[in-house]
C-alpha cells in the first residue's frame with residue numbers, strides 16, 4: 001500500500017502542505033485554515049482504504065461467517081441483539097414497504113428488515129457473502145429477499161421505498177455518485193451507516209504525523225461533510241457507546257497493527273511509532289489497550305426533505 005506523495009496530498013488537504021505553500025495559499029487571510037475538498041478526501045481514502053483492503057476476500061467471508069453464527073445463536077437465545085442504529089431504522093419501516101439493502105454482506109441488517117417489511121432486494125457483489133446470506137435465509141425460513149450479484153454502481157434495480165447502505169460504501173471512491181444512485185432508487189428515504197473514529201485515537205495521531213492526514217480511512221466525518229457540501233442535510237443517529245476497542249498482547253503486535261493501518265511497510269518509523277504507542281496504550285488485564293474506540297453513525301434523510 002503506497003500512500004500518495006506529498007504533492008498529491010497537498011491537493012487534498014491544506015494540512016499536508018509544507019508551511020511555505022500553506023502561507024502562499026492563505027495569502028492575505030493569514031491564520032484562516034484552507035477548506036477541505038471532502039469529495040477528493042473521500043476518494044483518496046477510499047482508494048487507499050487499508051481497513052477494507054488488507055484482508056483477503058476468503059478471510060473476510062470466513063470472519064463474517066463467524067459473525068453470522070454468533071448473531072443466529074444470540075438471536076435464538078434472546079430476540080433482538082442490541083444494535084441501536086438498526087433498531088432505529090426498523091422503527092421507521094412499515095410492513096408494506098420495499099427495501100434495498102446495498103452491500104448486504106451476510107445479512108446482519110437484511111434478515112431483521114425482511115422480517116418487518118414486504119420485500120427486500122439485497123445487493124452483494126461477493127459470492128462468498130451471498131452464499132452465507134442464502135444459507136441463512138433458507139435456514140431461517142425467510143422468502144421475501146431477492147439477491148442481486150453486482151457492485152452498487154453496476155446494479156440494475158427498480159425503485160424501492162427505502163435504500164440503505166450499512167458500511168458498504170468504503171471501497172467506492174465516488175461517495176456522492178453512490179448516494180445519488182441511492183436517492184434515484186428510493187421513493188421515501190435513504191440510510192447510510194458509517195464508522196466514527198475516536199477524536200483522540202492513536203491512529204489519527206500517527207496518521208497525521210506520518211501521512212500528513214488525520215483520517216486513515218473513509219469514515220463518518222468525511223462522508224457527512226461531503227453530503228453537506230452537496231446539499232444533503234442528513235439527520236444523524238450516533239451510537240452512544242464505543243462498541244469495539246482494540247487490545248494487543250504485546251507492543252510489537254500493536255506496532256504491526258499501527259503499521260497496517262498506516263500502510264507503512266518498512267521499519268523506518270518503527271522507533272517513533274513504538275514511542276507513541278508506549279505512551280498512549282494502557283496495560284490492563286494483561287494486554288495493551290488502545291483508546292481508539294469505534295462507534296457507528298446512521299445518516300438518514302427523507303426524499304422530500306432534500
Ligand SMILES: C[S@@+](CC[C@H](N)C(=O)[O-])C[C@H]1O[C@@H](n2cnc3c(N)ncnc32)[C@H](O)[C@@H]1O
Pocket residue numbers: 102103104105106107108109123124125126129150151152153165166167168169171172
Ligand atoms: C463491512 S460489510 C457490511 C455488511 C452489512 N451491510 C453489515 O453492516 O453487516 C461490507 C459489505 O459491502 C459489500 N460491498 C463493498 N463494496 C460494495 C459495492 N460497491 N457495492 C455493493 N456492495 C459492496 C462487501 O462485499 C461486503 O459484503
